[in-house]
Amino acid sequence: MDSDTPSRFARRSALRLIGAGGLALGGGMGGGLRAVLAQGQAPALVTPDKARPQMPYGVMSGDVTGNRAVVWSRADRSARMVVDLSTTQGMGDARRIIGPAALESSDFTAHLDVGDLAPGQTYFYRVQFQDLADPKIYSVPLIGRFRTPPIKARDLVFAFSGDEAGQGWGINEAWGGYRVYESMRKFNPDFFIHSGDQIYADGPLQPEVRLDDGSVWKNLVTPAKSKVAETLDEFRGNFAYNLLDENKRRFCAEVPMLVQWDDHEIRNNWFPDQQFGPQDTRYQERSASLLAARANRAMFEYNAMRPDPVDPERVYRAFRMGPLADVFMLDERSYRGPNTANRQGAGDRNADFLGPGQTRWLKQSLLASRATWKVIASDMPLSIVVRDLNADVPKGTFEAWANADDGPPSGRELEVADLLGFIKQHNINNVVWVTADVHYASATHYRPDNARFTNFKPFWEFVGGPLNAGTFGPGEIDRTFGPEVKFVGLPPGMKQNRPPSDGLQFFGIGRIDARSRSLTVSLHGGDGQTLFEVELPAMS
Structure with missing residues (x-):
């Protein structure tokens, strides 16, 4: 053999x-x-x-x-x-x-x-x-x-998801712990993309949470998970906490990890140079940048990550997974401008999301890629509207790319338009996006004939998660880039912040066939059941 x-x-x-x-x-x-x-x-x-x-x-x-x-x-x-x-x-x-x-x-x-x-x-x-x-x-x-990735094409399987131990839902050993990890393991993936919110540093746990039916959700609680993380040791304790789960340890022993971060590794909706307002009385340390530096150190310590030799704190990086796929792990936290109304008519520091340096890197990496599929791992979705409702930011402030105006690109959407236009200009085929953050599963097809901005090739975006956190949604959709939502993994009229025991935890599986080079993406419930599947043929 x-x-x-x-x-x-x-x-x-x-x-x-x-x-x-x-x-x-x-x-x-x-x-x-x-x-x-x-x-x-x-x-x-x-x-x-x-x-x-x-x-x-x-x-x-x-x-x-x-x-x-x-x-x-x-x-x-x-x-x-x-x-x-x-x-x-x-x-x-x-x-x-x-x-x-x-x-x-x-x-x-x-x-x-x-x-x-x-x-x-x-x-x-x-x-x-x-x-x-x-x-x-x-x-x-x-x-x-x-x-290790092969030189010759062979079938490739990968998993993706995010959002772990959030909204008060931690390790409940009586319920079976982080059961989604065991469900993903059974697909025998070659690697796993953790799309961020790997910890909830801003989400302390209570030993018990009363559920709607009168039963009790029982959390395993450690000292680090009893308050918001501010010290380096408290951030370390948050990362260590998730590895107390037997399912996750078994999964990590079998499946290589590719990890990025989002906001809850530090605090909900944080951005560089932010100073937390006095409304959030949980924090004595109010500098987001200082907390981010401590969280970054703990994240690298508690993950199998290879530091960049020039910038050891750098989170964005790319991986060649053989001739069939390259994976581009983005960082949409470290280089963004402040959360604003997100309606700037021209690009400036306040409209940055990836930032100029990371954007140049991504363009050059996509252009240099010879893999059939280019998988962009984004820690936030493109068209789902995420508002920043924290008390210490002005009303009408946005957290993600989209700004809910359905019009021509503005604000952070200008970066998306620039990137999509570059991909079309250079005829870069077979680009697909995977993400998490919004705590429900969805599949979206982006079409220029359905968009206000039309200078792009059609593409798909798939949302996984949560792994073990509250379920929310569905989110409002911004129509600027022509999204056609093909699947949403939620029941109608769902009450928000559903516990993992409600069964609304999600992950995605990508399968690339070595002979046809087609990519099949499926979205799954917490117990592994297939909820949605689509086969994407490879373009030459």
């Missing part, structure tokens, strides 16, 4: 054994003993598990390319990361890589950027931590896997 077509059965049979956070080899103590014996560390034979370094948040991979991948985990003390990498589930051909020390300065998280990988190959990785205070002692190892 060539490396571009690894056995799905082998992948599944190995990873079916991965429980909460990865595979503890041999089960508990035995696996740890084999790993230590391989090092010639006989004294560890009598080390009880509780004395070993612990890995409470499992293992994760991310930012995978054809020859590199980031492997992540966290220890509970100062310890050195050790990674064994193999192309077989038995780890018989493993090569050992001594990784970085997990120290207090990174909240004991550790990242290893593994290189010299073969394209189109499934890899299994085994992570251990060596106690730096007593180097004879190693943690019980955990195993994960990832697959």
Whole structure:
């Protein structure tokens, strides 16, 4: 079997054994003993598990390319990361890589950027931590896997969604926790696009929430989730909280992550240089930019992300997933102007959304792409109207691209028009957008013959989410770019902020067929049921 077509059965049979956070080899103590014996560390034979370094948040991979991948985990003390990498589930051909020390300065998280990988190959990785205070002692190892993008075209599957632990709905272990992650895992995706709101730093949790039917939703609550996040440690605690969920740990061990952020990683609808008004009494620190810097640090610490060598805080980046797809992860927070009435007649700093630098990067990256499909991962939708209703901004203020006037492009819509015109001018085909943010699923086809601005090629936008948060919507639609809404995943007259137990959690799956090069996108409910599906043929 060539490396571009690894056995799905082998992948599944190995990873079916991965429980909460990865595979503890041999089960508990035995696996740890084999790993230590391989090092010639006989004294560890009598080390009880509780004395070993612990890995409470499992293992994760991310930012995978054809020859590199980031492997992540966290220890509970100062310890050195050790990674064994193999192309077989038995780890018989493993090569050992001594990784970085997990120290207090990174909240004991550790990242290893593994290189010299073969394209189109499934890899299994085994992570251990060596106690730096007593180097004879190693943690019980955990195993994960990832697959590198191929050189030759093969079928490609990816998932997308967002919005996690919001509106008071946290980990309810009695209900099954973050069940959507388990539903997505069953599709065996090659990678997952997390479209933002990975945490709700501004959304403390209560231990119990009374539901409409009189039953009680019970949240797992930690100190970090008991108040809004302001300190670096509180932001770290928000990211760590979501990894307490068994479904998410299992998913992260099997599926490489591509992560972006939106507003709730800091505070609802924030923008750079914003000063929170006195109306929000929860905050002592009122600088959005200072909180964003702390949140950015915590996000990189708690995700398998590869920092840019020039700008280590940069969130936007691109990934080549083989000849069939390139993925462009956007950042619609860091470079935007303030939220305003969004009606500027010409582009200026106040109308920025991506900002000039990121826009140039996206245009150049799209122009250089030779992949069949160009997947733009936007953390906010294009035509769904999102108003900023915070008390410390003027009335009539908008949060997203759209400004609800249905007319020619103005405000932030000018960036959209410029980008869409560039795509048409350079005949860039097969561009599709995926997003989240609005807490319901939808599919929208944009057509120039239905638009006030017509200088663009038709395209689709798909909205996933929430993963585990309140369900809202549907939103008002701005008609500037000719949106034709094909699907909305909500019942008529739905009450707002529905709990996950109502079953209105959503994700998307994209499948690219290697032979036809067509992209099929489906939207799914929380238990995996297909709600909408469309096949998009590839244009030459």
